[in-house]
Amino acid sequence: MDWLAFLLSGTVLAATPLLIAALGELIAEKSGVLNLSVEGMMALGAAIGFIVVAESGSHWLAILAGGLASAGLAAIFAFVVLVTLGNQVATGIAVGILGVGLAGLIGKPYESMTVPPMARVPLPLLSDIPIIGPGLFNQPLLVYLAPLLAAALWWMFKHSKVGLVIRAVGESPESAHAVGYDVVGIRFLAVVTGGLFAGIAGAFISVASTTLWSDGMIAGRGWIVVALVVFAMWRVERVVIGAYLFGAATIAELLVQSAGIAAPSQLLTSIPYIATIIAIALLSMDGKRIRLNAPVSLGRVYNGAQ
Amino acid sequence: MRMPWIIDARTSNSRLVPIIAPLAAVIVTVVSGLVLMSFLGVEPGKALYQLFIAPLSTAFNVSEVLLKATPLLLIAQGLAIGFRAKIWNIGAEGQLILGAIGGSLLPIWFNDSQNVLMLPAMIVVGTCCGMAWAAIAAALRTRFNANEILVTLMLNSIALQLLYYLVAGPLRDPFGFNFPQSALFPDVAMLPTLFGGARVNAGLFVAIGLSLVAWFFVERSMVGYKLQVGGVAPHAARYAGFSEKRAVWLSLLIGGAAAGMAGVFEVAGPLGQLQRVVSPGYGFAAIIVAFLGGLNAIGILFAAFFMAVIYVGGDIAQASAGVPYAVNSVLQGILLITYIAARLFVDYRVRPRRAISTMAVS
Numbered sequence: 001m002d003w004l005a006f007l008l009s010g011t012v013l014a015a016t017p018l019l020i021a022a023l024g025e026l027i028a029e030k031s032g033v034l035n036l037s038v039e040g041m042m043a044l045g046a047a048i049g050f051i052v053v054a055e056s057g058s059h060w061l062a063i064l065a066g067g068l069a070s071a072g073l074a075a076i077f078a079f080v081v082l083v084t085l086g087n088q089v090a091t092g093i094a095v096g097i098l099g100v101g102l103a104g105l106i107g108k109p110y111e112s113m114t115v116p117p118m119a120r121v122p123l124p125l126l127s128d129i130p131i132i133g134p135g136l137f138n139q140p141l142l143v144y145l146a147p148l149l150a151a152a153l154w155w156m157f158k159h160s161k162v163g164l165v166i167r168a169v170g171e172s173p174e175s176a177h178a179v180g181y182d183v184v185g186i187r188f189l190a191v192v193t194g195g196l197f198a199g200i201a202g203a204f205i206s207v208a209s210t211t212l213w214s215d216g217m218i219a220g221r222g223w224i225v226v227a228l229v230v231f232a233m234w235r236v237e238r239v240v241i242g243a244y245l246f247g248a249a250t251i252a253e254l255l256v257q258s259a260g261i262a263a264p265s266q267l268l269t270s271i272p273y274i275a276t277i278i279a280i281a282l283l284s285m286d287g288k289r290i291r292l293n294a295p296v297s298l299g300r301v302y303n304g305a306q
Numbered sequence: 307m308r309m310p311w312i313i314d315a316r317t318s319n320s321r322l323v324p325i326i327a328p329l330a331a332v333i334v335t336v337v338s339g340l341v342l343m344s345f346l347g348v349e350p351g352k353a354l355y356q357l358f359i360a361p362l363s364t365a366f367n368v369s370e371v372l373l374k375a376t377p378l379l380l381i382a383q384g385l386a387i388g389f390r391a392k393i394w395n396i397g398a399e400g401q402l403i404l405g406a407i408g409g410s411l412l413p414i415w416f417n418d419s420q421n422v423l424m425l426p427a428m429i430v431v432g433t434c435c436g437m438a439w440a441a442i443a444a445a446l447r448t449r450f451n452a453n454e455i456l457v458t459l460m461l462n463s464i465a466l467q468l469l470y471y472l473v474a475g476p477l478r479d480p481f482g483f484n485f486p487q488s489a490l491f492p493d494v495a496m497l498p499t500l501f502g503g504a505r506v507n508a509g510l511f512v513a514i515g516l517s518l519v520a521w522f523f524v525e526r527s528m529v530g531y532k533l534q535v536g537g538v539a540p541h542a543a544r545y546a547g548f549s550e551k552r553a554v555w556l557s558l559l560i561g562g563a564a565a566g567m568a569g570v571f572e573v574a575g576p577l578g579q580l581q582r583v584v585s586p587g588y589g590f591a592a593i594i595v596a597f598l599g600g601l602n603a604i605g606i607l608f609a610a611f612f613m614a615v616i617y618v619g620g621d622i623a624q625a626s627a628g629v630p631y632a633v634n635s636v637l638q639g640i641l642l643i644t645y646i647a648a649r650l651f652v653d654y655r656v657r658p659r660r661a662i663s664t665m666a667v668s
Contacts, residue, residue, distance in 0.1 A: 076643065085654065086646035089394050089455065090597050094646065097590060098639025104632030220463045227456045266471035273460040280457065281450040290451065303313055
């Protein structure tokens, strides 16, 4: 595999978990709930996923288990912010710390262990194309499924009743309640679905892309996911673009090294974070656009279900 | 979901109720700590002792608790001022790191200095570095409307990489066998310890003193009042002419200064040099401390102390029973989650749904 194919492959492997987790966060935020615990949910998903592969050898079981564990963590978050009316920022941080802690705790016996990576599924014909074939079309199945999932969610928000109801709950919970929708229930499901996606994304990282367990292996990717949703102005198609751009930024380190440019590795590691700050600043400059695109009730406590 | 209860915002504060939430959170945390430890094979009695009693059982352990309470207290007081104004500075960890870097410059560059002004100068430089790091977020928020939660978070990760770069290169000890750490600080660069054999230092008194300043600022000063109005009623604040930009700048600069100073106290206290690890997550734990203390300067004093007990208890459990360090994070998370959930009964009146028809009449 020559280096261009290697970079393409690295980009989609890095982008896939970002995309899956960001789509989950998007669903939660569309319903009006800002869930800042993505880092913790991804970490827990990664830990559970890794352990399941190490013990059972089944990668799909690992993805499923990682997703369900994080969905459970998301349910705790949802209960505190929706039922006990907790502050979403503080609760998100608390649940995030809990998730990272749990991942470190249960992953401890597996520290520095490796598992066989998830099987690659070459797509017939496409994988025979030079360079992009081995780069893009000889990947684990989830790499292909993630953009399909995005397409499905795009359709859901644009054309389906479910999507419309989620958006209504996020834009105006009072009106949604007045026409008979169960605001708290819908938000609960949206947040738990977001947790499921974050867990799947975390498990993908530990069983498909970086198959060596070390505490803190999510390394801030959960926060990049949160930024990605803002970057995308809460639009599915822009989440997709953003995820692949950030995927490319996270492997910029390899790109620069392969080009023979000498730069401190710490600077290169910082590129995705610096890129995020610049992107957020540029996109937020026009305050009107943020206000028009952000779900109106995002982050607000809702206590209208009397 | 139709809840079997009715929730109304409280119109007046009860005196007793605010104490119930932190108390409930502490009890739940202690119980979960015991359950967690029994899963890890430590019997409950032993776990209770290691996590929550041993940290307070000897003079040395108490001094360690106070040592760890110092940065938590300092940072949480700074953050609470911003949180009251609903300015979400999640970047104290990065601001602490910048404070540690800034505070290390003078003792590294003037390593054989005998000048007694060294320590005060370090504190000034480090505090300014913490403020400058927070100022990036303030400038981006006020000029470009960039969300401060995201920017401060990203700055945490960048600060860590900056620290790694500096201790591996420009600030590395030239005689240190290539270890990623700076030269040891001279004596004039070190905070005086409070008693022989202990590591707790004069920073504790500074933190307590600044807590009193924070209390006065929040409860008695006009600027503090304006900040709080901006958080509780942004429309009213705008109508009254309180500038939102000023609130953003003030909140972030105060938070950054406090975290930066805490960073100086770490390198000039227990560490004695700049290293790759300058904080075991104090910047994040302080967020928990700020909320657990009810964003109130006095409450934060108690919260910082309790959080420090968890830190030291975790260390003791790790040393004596081989319990992973991550237990700390788990307990910290549970502490804040249960506190927030219990706040329901502080901020709202919760009544069973059946009672509503009779209540409505009266």
